[in-house]
Amino acid sequence: MRGMEHIGAHTIIHIGGSTLHLDTVIMTWVVIALLVAVAWLATRRMKLVPGGIQNAIEFAIEWLDGTIGANISPAARPCTPVIASLFLFILFSNLLGVVPGFKSPTADLNVTLALAAVVMGLTIYAGARSKGLKNYLLGFIKPNPLFLPLNLIEIFTRTLTLAFRLFGNMFAGDVLIIILGNLVAYAVPTLAQAFHVFVGVLQAYLFMMLSVAYVSVATEE
Amino acid sequence: MVQIDMTFFASIINFILLVALLGVFLYRPMKKFLKEREQLISRNISEAEADRREAARLKEEYEAHVAQARREVQDIIENAVREGERARDEIVEGARNEARRIVEKAEREARMREAKAWAELRDQLIAFSILAASKVASASLDQDSQEKIIKELLNDPVLSRMGDLL
Numbered sequence: 115m116r117g118m119e120h121i122g123a124h125t126i127i128h129i130g131g132s133t134l135h136l137d138t139v140i141m142t143w144v145v146i147a148l149l150v151a152v153a154w155l156a157t158r159r160m161k162l163v164p165g166g167i168q169n170a171i172e173f174a175i176e177w178l179d180g181t182i183g184a185n186i187s188p189a190a191r192p193c194t195p196v197i198a199s200l201f202l203f204i205l206f207s208n209l210l211g212v213v214p215g216f217k218s219p220t221a222d223l224n225v226t227l228a229l230a231a232v233v234m235g236l237t238i239y240a241g242a243r244s245k246g247l248k249n250y251l252l253g254f255i256k257p258n259p260l261f262l263p264l265n266l267i268e269i270f271t272r273t274l275t276l277a278f279r280l281f282g283n284m285f286a287g288d289v290l291i292i293i294l295g296n297l298v299a300y301a302v303p304t305l306a307q308a309f310h311v312f313v314g315v316l317q318a319y320l321f322m323m324l325s326v327a328y329v330s331v332a333t334e335e
Numbered sequence: 336m337v338q339i340d341m342t343f344f345a346s347i348i349n350f351i352l353l354v355a356l357l358g359v360f361l362y363r364p365m366k367k368f369l370k371e372r373e374q375l376i377s378r379n380i381s382e383a384e385a386d387r388r389e390a391a392r393l394k395e396e397y398e399a400h401v402a403q404a405r406r407e408v409q410d411i412i413e414n415a416v417r418e419g420e421r422a423r424d425e426i427v428e429g430a431r432n433e434a435r436r437i438v439e440k441a442e443r444e445a446r447m448r449e450a451k452a453w454a455e456l457r458d459q460l461i462a463f464s465i466l467a468a469s470k471v472a473s474a475s476l477d478q479d480s481q482e483k484i485i486k487e488l489l490n491d492p493v494l495s496r497m498g499d500l501l
Contacts, residue, residue, distance in 0.1 A: 154360050160364070175361070195358060199350070199354045202357070219346075225342070227339065228342075
């Protein structure tokens with residue numbers, strides 16, 4: 115089938131003894147550039163009565179702040195900008211894959227794992243900040259020290275499930291579009307792309323809400 | 336294929352960079368702007384509320400003034416009506432008095448003229464009578480007889496009554 119050989123393939127460069135997915139990094143920069151450009155356009159000349167892009171971004175920011183604020187614990191409230199950035203980055207990354215000639219950075223497990231690692235770091239930071247480092251670490255041996263392995267595994271499995279859920283959905287969406295594109299010429303690939311957009315929005319929302327839940331749980335006694 | 340490499344660390348750095356850039360270009364200015372707008376709206380609402388209270392106070396004050404003015408106007412009208420009625424009564428009373436005085440004066444003058452006319456008439460009548468009588472009796476009566484007749488005439492009850500009437 116046409117294109118199948120490209121699924122999961124990356125443009126690789128070698129730095130030192132390691133490799134780097136250049137296409138993923140470039141797509142990530144495209145997403146960052148897009149987000150910063152939109153942010154700059156929306157905030158450069160803000161008017162009292164918003165219109166156009168300012169209105170859209172104000173709505174997005176207020177929706178994000180409201181949604182995160184309604185679900186996050188008060189102690190974890192300072193994490194809101196990072197979680198909002200996760201949502202925006204994942205959303206734009208997911209949608210970028212629909213544009214011909216571009217790839218979703220989130221279809222690369224390195225990226226989704228990196229984002230999940232950020233959430234893990236944020237969870238540990240929020241827990242330690244809220245309870246104090248000692249109390250937070252002691253929480254791993256509660257209700258008794260036998261739970262230490264389970265608690266540690268839980269942290270890592272959360273991270274892995276976050277990463278693999280997002281990666282799996284985006285990767286599967288890309289594969290589905292290529293396969294359907296080869297099997298049916300018209301309409302069906304377009305429908306698949308529309309579904310991919312829906313899944314992309316849903317996965318971004320899911321990643322955000324799970325991050326909120328993990329961070330909140332870490333701050334609660 | 337799927338493998339973990341430097342892209343993982345590059346992605347973490349890229350994301351941290353994104354958070355920093357969004358903080359500078361989006362969150363901070365947007366938060367500042369939204370806060371300023373919220374304060375402005377809050378201030379405007381407070382001012383509007385104060386203006387509304389002030390307007391209500393002015394309305395009450397205005398209505399009180401209007402009511403007071405209305406009462407004063409009513410008093411003025413009532414006073415004017417009373418004053419007018421009093422002046423009218425005075426004028427009417429004065430006119431009546433004046434008319435009565437004029438009538439009395441006219442009656443008095445008329446009575447005086449009438450009396451005077453009667454007196455003149457009596458004098459003339461007497462003189463005429465005397466003249467007529469003297470002419471009739473001049474041939475037979477002397478001076479003494481004439482005077483006696485005049486006295487008798489003057490003392491005549493009929494003439495005396497006539498004089499009373501005059």
